[in-house]
Amino acid sequence: MAAKLAIAVPAKGRLKDTAAALFERAGLALRKTGHERGYSGVVHGLDGVKVAFLSAAEIVHQLKAGRVHIGLTGEDLIRETLPDVEGSVEFLRPLGFGRADVVVAVPDCWIDVARMADLEDVAAQFARVHGRRLRVATKYLNLTRRFFARAGVAGYRIVESVGATEGTPAAGTAELIVDITTTGTTLAANHLKVLEDGLILQSQAHLFAARGAEWTKSTMRLRDAILDQLSSAAKEVGD
């Protein structure tokens, strides 16, 4: 029997429902097998495919390890998690949903700060007055480090934050944040502003192929079939 194509889709989180709807519209409805709360399934009407319902972060790990052929997740997680993005995955297709910008945001009362270049000056002043570095709350450790290094900002340290990041400056546990934003409403409600050149990444949901997976003629044919059907369905989604 030919090897099956393994595809990973979000089991929860902000991408889950839209992803399921997209497959449905493409005539590739995802069906769970076994228990309703289980984590494996099949694609209705397409033999030779097994579906894994996973968390967005786990999808990235499975892609990296080559344990699934195709994964649907956000570009932000891929770029944050994989040390060698191009060597690990292929960007098959942007899907037009799950859009989110990863940005650098500071309290809007910092009227003396507009750009990344201001941050190093603020860091110098902050160290002089408070005796320590600026703290940046984020879950994007690697994106932050790379972006700040490129901008020449070094006088900071990261504090890891996995939830309610936008509340940390007001709470005093960080001075600024790196976080995702879709409309900017949450940032504004927390009196934060995005730096003029503080856009780190414009992320959206993507279909990725794992370079390390076992690719055979049959899995490649299945990949192309899924891609074709999803592509025509995705065009209709609009933004």
Next chain:
Amino acid sequence: MAAESVRKFEALEAQAAILLDVFKRGGFEQVAPSIIQPADIFLDQIGEAIRGRTYVFTDLTGEELCLRPDLTVPVSRLYLERHPRADVEARYCYNGPAFRFQQKGASQTHPREFRQAGIECFGVADRDNADAEVVLLVADAVRSAGLKQFRFRFGDIALFFALLDALSLPERWRLKLRHYFWRPPAFHTLLSRLAKGEAPDSDGPVAEFAATLAAQTPSRAEELVANYLETNDLPLSGNRTMSEITERLLDHAADLRAEPLPREVATVIDYYLAVEASPREAIDRIALIGQGAGIDLGPALYVLYRRFDLLEERGINVDAASFATEFGRDLEYYSGLVFQIEVTGDKTSPIAGGGRYDGLLRSVGARAEVPAVGSAIHTERLLAAVKGLS
């Protein structure tokens, strides 16, 4: 991942015994600082560049910890724990593992896990003698371990700060240049920007508002900033204060009207940072640069002369060493003498390194600055050099 932390373990242990013996005979007490350290201190003081190379983890209570990336901070904490008032002289030596993530993959010259043997000297007010004592003892130690050919590279952070203090420039620029010294690419951008007289952005409502502050006293300016924030629904929040925000706006206003940094001043700084020669030749060149700029670096240079005389009197071949004004710009806690021991001119894999770090103890909890100087030997590299391996 390698299953063995180090090959030639017996040879390393034997070498460590020799090094520690030299240190102890020199009056340094052997100590064993914790391998697991609080992450906070390293991250606050050394920043993300080192965090990227430090194994940081969270234990079951949620405390953020790390495997020590070097031993200077752990030994400094040990000194403060024993002497909370930091008011006594103490000399410690150690030998033990340190851990660093190697981005390009671990290798023999850049292992993930390595052993450092070293000395730290705290609270000695006679800095010149303490500096010389540490340099000489480390040289003695590597020589005793069998290293015959090596040379010193020196630098001095305090000399750059003395130069900045002597130059005529606005205090806000002096502070900036001091800070950016540790970020070489940004430093050079800043210097050329100041020299070209590029004004900061003068457009936008905030710049316009900042300009109106120019003639105000700091306290009046602070009131105006408070009003501005209130009018524009920008409540003050977080740890930065109104006076910090005001100070930067006033700096901005001053920069808008400032004359460019005189070309000569920027040139002096550029010339200074390009000096690399044998120590005495370097000092002569720096003196000339100072004279040309009409500034007196005498006292700072005298300290350097005296230090090299002391070293020479006690057997170091000073003329074979090199002195580079750029050297030491990568570790922000150094405050004076910096040095390393190299073989075959390899700058990137020194056998030993060290320097003066008078500010570090305050940042790990001391109430004031504490004179401190130390040095660490990369023992695997020393062994490889002694055995003629590369």
